[in-house]
Amino acid sequence: MNVLLTCIGRRRYLAEYFKSELNGAGLVLGVDMNGGAPAASACDRFFSAPGLYADDYIDFLLNLxxxxxxxxxxxxxxLELPLLAANAQRFREIGTIPVISSTEVVNLCADKFLTGQFAESIGVSTPRSYATLESAEDAISAGTEIFPLVVKPRWGSAGFGILFVENLDELRFAYAYCQRMWRKSAFARLGQxxxxxxxxxxISGQEYGLDIFNDLEARPVGFAVRKKLSMRAGETDRAITVxxxxxxxxxxxxxxxxxxxGNVDCDVIEREGRQYLLELNPRFGGGYPFTHLAGANLVRVLLNCVRGQHxxxxRYQAGIELFKxxxxASVGELAEQHVAMEASAG
Incomplete structure (x- = not known):
């Protein structure tokens, strides 16, 4: 069984987890637009990919x-999730299982406003959200909303563009500034x-990360929880399983x-005993290693799903505290290995 990890970037740990579980019974292939990606040398085979939005990007993956x-x-x-979701059937036709949610699920998770509406529809608490500046100002004028407030891109990740405001002037400035930032970013391809x-x-309180795993038929399998102790660049930097x-x-x-x-990485915050859903990311997130190393081996669960095992x-152990x-790693060594792999692949 061979597995392909796309846009592997800095996720060395995932390549290592998959290699460990395959235990020589298959290869871990990695691709990235950056030929010197830090995770390249952790893969059994690594290939440099064309740009994510290149016309031949999906064909490149299909050929691999x-x-x-x-x-x-x-x-x-x-940014890649919508592309793979839209082309999932093409991978199935060549015998490759795309571990990717439907386009509808991917879009719901990417759009934080839709995420909030989803939470409300299933009886889960979520922060009050306003899709326009006017609606936010109306709520403030009516006394149904108070400062401080959060201003952030409707489509984004890794803490991109999040601002905190204390009054109307700050709100108006932050809204315009956030809008300009977003339009110049790669996330502009995702939204309106x-x-x-x-x-x-x-919502101020204790933050948690949940890894909620469904099988390939979208049936719930289980979940694991970590308490976030510190963050760095939008990712969990230190955590303890609970x-x-x-x-x-x-x-x-x-x-x-x-x-x-597969996996969905959920951000939840608890205030006065009440849990609020903040965000959903339908993939292995940056906090996954904390639960994996505590015993929640979702990589093994996923590979067994691919094998048809049900x-x-x-299961995992609570009270395991870890930090990143x-x-x-030498870029020269990575580049040298990449050239050798490309040559052997040709």
Whole structure:
């Protein structure tokens, strides 16, 4: 069984997790637009990809899957998810399982306003959200909303463009500034220029990350929870796993109603005993290693799903505290390996 990880970038740990689980019974292939991607040397084979929006990008991936008999393909990039979702059937036709949710689910997760509406529809608390500056100002004038507030892109990730405002002047400035930032960013491909900014109620409390896993038929398998202790560049930097029971209700509601495939990384904040859903990311997120190393081996669960095995459970140990650290890899070595792999592939 060979697995292809796309837009692998810095996710060395995922390549290593898949290699460990395959244990020589298959290869981990990686692709990235950056030939010197830090995760390149962690893959069994690595290939430099054309630009994400190049006309031949999907054909490039399809060819790799066909030539290397790839059993499953996973994306690690929010911008790529809509592309793979739209072309999922083309991968199935060549015998590759796209571990990707439907276009509807991907779009719902990418759009933070739709995410909030989804949460409300399944009885899950979520911050009050306003899709226009006018609606936010009306709520403030009516006394149904108070400062401070959050201003952020409606489509975005990794903490991009998030601002906090304390009064009307700051709100108006932040809204316009956030809109300009978003329109110049790669995220502009995901949404609508005239509805790019979201104003939200500020919820202060303890943040948690949930990995909620569904099988390839979108049936819930299980979930794991980590308490976020510190963040860096929009990702969890330090966390401790916690018991899952207090989150059983919110995880069950999301897993049953969302209909996602594989993992969904959920951001939840707890205030005065009430859990609020902030965001959904239908992929392995930056916080996954914390639950993986505590025993919630969703990579193994996923590979077993690809093999057609059912009846799995997600188990892990609470109270495992971990933090991320960095180490250096030679770009020269990565580039040299990349050239050698390209030559052998030819």
């Amino acid at each position: 899957c066909s030539v290397h008999r790839v059993s499953a393909i996973l994306s690690l990039n929010d 220029p005239d509805a790019a900014v979201l104003v939200q109620e500020l 018991e899952s029971e207090p989150f059983e209700d919110i995880a069950t509601r999301i897993g049953n109603a969302l209909g996602h495939i 009846g799995q459970e997600v 650290c960095a180490y250096l």
